[in-house]
Amino acid sequence: MSKRTGVLEFAVLGLLHETPLHGYELRKRLNALLGAFRAFSYGSLYPCLKDLLRTGWIVEDVASDAPAALAGKRSKIVYKLTAEGKERFQDLLGESGPSAWEDENFGVHFAFFGRTDAATRLRILEGRRSRLEERLEGFRAALARTRERVDTYTQELQRHGLESVEREVRWLNELIDSERQTGSAAGQHKTVPPRQRTTQPGTTGVAGSRGRATNEH
Amino acid sequence: MSKRTGVLEFAVLGLLHETPLHGYELRKRLNALLGAFRAFSYGSLYPCLKDLLRTGWIVEDVASDAPAALAGKRSKIVYKLTAEGKERFQDLLGESGPSAWEDENFGVHFAFFGRTDAATRLRILEGRRSRLEERLEGFRAALARTRERVDTYTQELQRHGLESVEREVRWLNELIDSERQTGSAAGQHKTVPPRQRTTQPGTTGVAGSRGRATNEH
DNA sequence: GTTGCGATGTATCGGGGCGATACATCGGAC
DNA sequence: GTCCGATGTATCGCCCCGATACATCGCAAC
Numbered sequence: 001m002s003k004r005t006g007v008l009e010f011a012v013l014g015l016l017h018e019t020p021l022h023g024y025e026l027r028k029r030l031n032a033l034l035g036a037f038r039a040f041s042y043g044s045l046y047p048c049l050k051d052l053l054r055t056g057w058i059v060e061d062v063a064s065d066a067p068a069a070l071a072g073k074r075s076k077i078v079y080k081l082t083a084e085g086k087e088r089f090q091d092l093l094g095e096s097g098p099s100a101w102e103d104e105n106f107g108v109h110f111a112f113f114g115r116t117d118a119a120t121r122l123r124i125l126e127g128r129r130s131r132l133e134e135r136l137e138g139f140r141a142a143l144a145r146t147r148e149r150v151d152t153y154t155q156e157l158q159r160h161g162l163e164s165v166e167r168e169v170r171w172l173n174e175l176i177d178s179e180r181q182t183g184s185a186a187g188q189h190k191t192v193p194p195r196q197r198t199t200q201p202g203t204t205g206v207a208g209s210r211g212r213a214t215n216e217h
Numbered sequence: 218m219s220k221r222t223g224v225l226e227f228a229v230l231g232l233l234h235e236t237p238l239h240g241y242e243l244r245k246r247l248n249a250l251l252g253a254f255r256a257f258s259y260g261s262l263y264p265c266l267k268d269l270l271r272t273g274w275i276v277e278d279v280a281s282d283a284p285a286a287l288a289g290k291r292s293k294i295v296y297k298l299t300a301e302g303k304e305r306f307q308d309l310l311g312e313s314g315p316s317a318w319e320d321e322n323f324g325v326h327f328a329f330f331g332r333t334d335a336a337t338r339l340r341i342l343e344g345r346r347s348r349l350e351e352r353l354e355g356f357r358a359a360l361a362r363t364r365e366r367v368d369t370y371t372q373e374l375q376r377h378g379l380e381s382v383e384r385e386v387r388w389l390n391e392l393i394d395s396e397r398q399t400g401s402a403a404g405q406h407k408t409v410p411p412r413q414r415t416t417q418p419g420t421t422g423v424a425g426s427r428g429r430a431t432n433e434h
Numbered sequence: 435g436t437t438g439c440g441a442t443g444t445a446t447c448g449g450g451g452c453g454a455t456a457c458a459t460c461g462g463a464c
Numbered sequence: 465g466t467c468c469g470a471t472g473t474a475t476c477g478c479c480c481c482g483a484t485a486c487a488t489c490g491c492a493a494c
Contacts, residue, residue: 240472240474241470241473260474
């Protein structure tokens with residue numbers, strides 16, 4: 001218990017920040033929130049909720065589902081954020097160091113960009129980009145080193161990975177440009193500008209290695 | 218122990234199939250072999266080697282590193298494949314069911330395509346593709362469902378993920394076309410045709426969520 | 435009207451694999 | 465002569481996933 005990287009904690013706190021929820025619904029929103037980035041299972045969620053309960057960031061509430069329902073059975077536990085929990089979430093939102101743009105954490109931070117300070121957003125985006133460029137170097141070096149020494153298909157796999165990261169860098173560049181324009185020029189649009197795709201239609205690159213979820217069972 | 222999905226076991230067997238290796242070198246090649254697909258640490262490798270030893274797929278050999286070196290210290294344990302290990306590897310190579318194209322396994326199977334039967338290759342590629350197309354449906358549905366209900370940045374994340382999978386499907390399509398041409402027309406080229414990129418230069422999409430490695434520490 | 439089934443809902447257990455860590459030796463730079 | 469980074473072997477804590485087990489609800493089929 002406890003050490004938990006924080007991504008689950010962060011996401012739960014953020015979701016509960018808007019409205020109290022019970023586990024089942026929470027998980028669905030969680031996996032929608034994080035998109036293809038990653039997906040959590042109950043085996044992670046419930047232990048995490050217990051921790052959050054223990055530390056006092058959230059409290060549970062046996063909801064009278066329908067007001068008219070007779071008391072007794074029909075549990076349905078609703079979790080809601082405490083004042084300390086909100087404070088904690090704000091702290092996490094403010095993070096702009098390397099931990100905010102590492103592989104595991106970037107996705108969540110990005111998902112909550114709507115509630116993040118503009119300067120922090122930009123710093124995270126740029127940190128992420130330089131992280132990926134760093135990795136790109138390593139990839140290119142590895143590709144050059146192993147060329148002619150490994151299987152053709154292995155090379156294809158490496159090239160494939162390389163191009164994915166390249167695409168992700170391009171994606172970040174677009175986002176950074178958007179942020180810069182919005183930030184300096186007009187002062188304050190809602191979140192991100194209309195997003196007129198520059199030229200080529202496909203650019204991104206996150207992709208999920210860890211299992212999609214969506215459909216249970 | 219034991220239940221091990223098989224990807225590590227598979228990769229180790231395949232690497233050792235070419236030449237005996239010791240742990241350190243094995244890990245480096247492992248992570249080169251799998252490219253951006255995934256990266257294993259010693260915490261996984263050594264326990265796996267123990268299992269393989271136990272089941273008899275491999276044996277260890279205290280290598281006389283340089284022939285002239287005096288015996289005694291300087292351990293350097295070299296692992297080599299047994300006949301049973303080779304057999305096991307062949308069995309794994311022949312797999313063409315769903316397990317061969319699931320997220321966790323597809324990468325390894327692909328990495329060893331050079332030693333895989335052409336028909337099996339095609340079946341795996343096609344299985345993978347339909348798996349991804351299935352997922353695409355879910356994504357699109359989720360995107361439509363959550364639109365206007367979630368954060369702008371969250372939507373961007375979802376779109377990003379969606380496009381990544383779309384790109385991966387295009388990549389698979391190219392590969393499948395290549396396989397088909399090679400297989401029917403000329404009978405037998407070495408592995409994959411010269412790979413003249415059709416039109417647009419960027420297409421792939423695997424990307425790594427789970428940590429790159431390459432640089433230790 | 436009851437039978438069945440899929441969605442909603444809560445919860446735990448086993449264990450795979452990662453990150454950190456601890457050592458030890460080697461070759462070369464300074 | 466010594467410091468440092470690469471080579472090398474190995475373990476431990478623990479996060480998180482997948483599988484699994486229940487229980488209830490609404491609703492459609494028969």
